[in-house]
């Protein structure tokens with residue numbers, strides 16, 4: 001008894017050393033949603049959202065659901081405007097999906113330094129299934145930077161960010177992860193810095209396995225099972241890197257930033273949202289529609 005009390009006291013001291021998850025961790029005040037991909041075999045990671053037409057736009061994350069990580073003023077829409085969609089697939093594929101579109105007056109991918117990929121226009125994001133603060137659970141983070149890398153010394157399109165050691169780069173490699181970046185107009189990515197009077201768009205598309213605990217190989221790691229209702233601590237920051245640095249826009253609250261916690265995403269199953277295409281395109285959907293009418 002005495003021994004177990006001593007162990008408990010030790011645990012309490014350890015817990016007190018870390019900040020607690022804030023009551024509101026989300027920039028939008030309510031949290032974010034990931035929609036189940038109805039047909040994973042129809043998805044292509046190519047930087048085009050032509051294969052996302054099933055996505056219920058109610059859950060698209062728009063500018064009013066982001067904030068500045070530094071509590072700076074938000075950009076004018078002509079300077080930077082973000083829309084993001086989050087999806088997931090059930091087993092057997094069991095993958096996280098992400099599509100981010102950024103309208104931007106200047107598409108900037110000029111950095112050649114592979115060790116500082118987030119200097120330019122890019123997205124960085126990560127999973128923290130264990131939901132610990134940075135100093136506690138950082139070894140289990142899966143963190144990524146995705147950018148157009150045409151001018152990096154190593155043209156590696158998906159660069160594990162500063163929390164992911166070389167040891168863990170397998171989490172950012174096929175078949176564990178896939179990423180693509182595209183632009184409109186397409187030729188914008190041929191220039192280190194591209195601009196026009198009306199700006200352009202950058203598209204980031206991604207899918208990856210999510211890991212509860214991450215070792216030095218898949219065999220030494222525990223894969224997270226994505227299923228409807230699951231809550232996943234997730235962070236998405238979108239960078240406007242015009243010049244030295246311009247905007248760092250996030251989905252987490254100021255309290256979450258201060259405590260080093262991520263925002264929260266809840267997974268919805270195909271029956272939990274309204275798909276603009278899946279219902280109409282299926283025979284069963286047409287039958288249900290006929291009952292409604």
Ligand SMILES: [Ca+2]
Pocket residue numbers: 043044045046047048049050051052205
């Ligand atoms: Ca696609």
Ligand SMILES: [Ca+2]
Pocket residue numbers: 078079080104105106240242246
């Ligand atoms: Ca801009």
Ligand SMILES: [Ca+2]
Pocket residue numbers: 104105106107108121240241242
């Ligand atoms: Ca930019």
